[in-house]
């Protein structure tokens with residue numbers, strides 16, 4: 269029987285995440301947006317709540333969040349601040365390749381490090397010449413006497429300036445194109461790894477992105493996840509799983525902007541009545557509310573499918589596209605409903621708008637999601 273109610277544990281988790289967003293994140297979100305400082309104290313508190321290391325399984329002593337748990341928590345964190353949501357959920361993205369292809373020993377070694385302290389891991393797929401076209405990766409990792417020599421550049425690595433280790437995708441067999449890629453875990457302290465300056469961004473300024481430069485960086489053979497040549501499949505499966513979490517971020521951010529606009533529409537008096545009384549405003553809010561609910565349903569469906577072990581390439585791409593396009597639409601219209609106040613830095617609406625744009629770009633642009641959806645429907649899935 270279809271049942272869309274959260275379990276009692278998930279409801280408690282949702283309440284805890286919302287309280288965290290209200291009490292811890294919101295009071296400082298403008299500060300970190302303005303300064304682009306790294307919100308270290310917030311990460312410690314997120315770690316104490318189990319949100320930073322949520323993807324570490326219970327069998328290893330971690331919180332062991334299911335994908336449904338993750339989307340419930342991340343909607344609330346993104347409601348608080350989308351930049352902090354991106355910074356915190358980057359750990360789940362980086363850990364997904366370990367979940368998908370790591371041996372029990374690798375999982376234990378790398379994941380339990382995140383339980384010892386508020387540590388970060390980072391996911392390094394994108395390169396300057398390989399963004400949407402991930403199969404065009406030029407980084408090489410050539411095996412030489414039991415050690416991979418890693419060379420090349422990765423860019424836009426979220427959390428990279430502070431990460432303890434990286435899940436890196438590189439060509440171990442340069443002659444084989446996308447089928448020659450492998451996934452490697454690269455510790456921060458690896459000689460030959462240089463971390464570039466942090467990116468100065470338009471929005472989501474509480475998150476950090478850097479370029480990684482590898483020059484003859486030595487990575488032990490035992491740090492490879494899965495077999496040689498599995499890298500592209502691991503990366504795609506990772507994104508199938510984590511796009512539901514991006515979608516949840518879109519829902520949380522859209523909800524934050526919608527709530528602000530609704531409150532304003534009900535209290536702002538013009539022409540002797542609340543602006544909500546104008547059908548142009550109330551119907552706009554009705555449409556935005558509908559799209560937020562539809563986004564959440566798509567998000568839950570994609571997350572539920574991951575938890576059931578079902579293939580969800582189409583559903584996670586649909587959820588990511590719809591929810592993040594909705595976040596952009598809602599944040600844009602929220603400014604319109606708030607009028608001049610919405611354009612002012614006095615109000616969070618302009619931050620929500622800047623934060624939303626990134627969600628249409630990262631973890632595969634929404635054009636690329638449409639390519640994924642089109643390929644799936646062409647193949648009858």
Ligand SMILES: Cc1cc2nc3c(=O)[nH]c(=O)nc-3n(C[C@H](O)[C@H](O)[C@H](O)COP(=O)(O)OP(=O)(O)OC[C@H]3O[C@@H](n4cnc5c(N)ncnc54)[C@H](O)[C@@H]3O)c2cc1C
Pocket residue numbers: 358391392393394396398399400401423424425426427469477626629630631632633634635636639
């Ligand atoms: C703040 C931020 C954080 C990020 N975090 C990470 C991270 O942690 N790890 C990581 O590996 N990467 C990360 N990324 C990289 C991100 O996933 C890429 O930026 C994204 O996939 C797009 O690649 P690109 O920027 O090279 O754009 P391009 O691939 O150059 O695309 C440019 C434009 O062309 C369009 N386009 C390209 N090909 C097609 C096509 N076939 N059909 C239609 N349109 C097309 C795109 O949709 C886009 O609009 C991050 C990026 C940013 C900005």
